[in-house]
């Protein structure tokens with residue numbers, strides 16, 4: 001480890017957080033804490049319902065459960081430390097802690113991005129090739145799609161972190177954010193980072209922009225297909241598709257703004273990273289459990305089986 005780190009005299013980074021006022025930080029602490037608990041509970045609920053409810057044993061729900069799992073991982077990389085940091089005056093993170101945060105953020109982020117594409121492929125087959133859906137989206141294809149998501153996430157993060165870890169950090173170590181954000185940390189290196197900045201723009205920004213446009217176009221194509229062959233099932237399909245489009249937009253929107261124009265406006269980036277770490281992982285549970293009838297009934301079944309007659313989640317939904 002120290003061999004890699006030989007060019008740097010910086011052993012820790014200082015995070016500025018969101019505010020220097022004690023009272024404001026306590027409010028942030030409370031809000032982030034509540035939201036994080038909601039993220040964990042909501043996403044776990046999706047994973048557990050899909051795993052244990054036979055009604056939800058279909059490719060779409062397996063992919064959704066995996067998306068929730070990614071969300072759990074993604075939000076657990078930095079958020080618990082961010083929450084604890086709100087109670088500290090000096091927020092620091094070790095050199096390797098900072099590198100690990102960026103590595104895993106992009107690992108799970110890249111994986112989630114690929115999984116959203118897999119979900120679009122699944123919907124495409126269901127809508128445009130309904131008679132062959134069962135044969136095309138079989139267990140093997142699902143596992144290949146999942147394996148691809150993890151692999152793409154790994155390649156995506158490694159391709160950027162390999163160069164970031166080797167940068168010389170010789171003094172400036174203040175990151176004006178709540179966690180280590182790749183563009184901000186690269187800026188601190190005492191060397192010309194122009195090429196690496198371009199790599200990050202291409203690898204994170206351009207990639208999300210291209211995926212986003214492709215996903216949007218394919219969902220519009222699917223919507224058009226449904227409207228052409230309007231059938232009794234079409235309103236349900238439209239509501240599923242609009243849920244997917246919402247998730248895709250809210251996932252990629254901030255990513256594109258942060259990484260396609262990363263070295264411009266810092267105050268916007270700070271706001272976006274909050275959005276990213278706290279709001280995006282909360283979206284799946286909100287969108288899928290509150291809007292999807294099958295998911296709702298699965299959670300109700302789950303709660304009546306396992307929670308018993310006392311208080312039950314039934315009353316929340």
Ligand SMILES: *[C@@H]1O[C@H](CO)[C@@H](O)[C@H](O)[C@H]1NC(C)=O
Nearest residue numbers: 047062063065066069142143
């Ligand atoms: C992810 O999808 C696979 C493939 O069908 C499924 O077997 C697995 O249970 C899912 N994982 C989670 C955490 O839901």
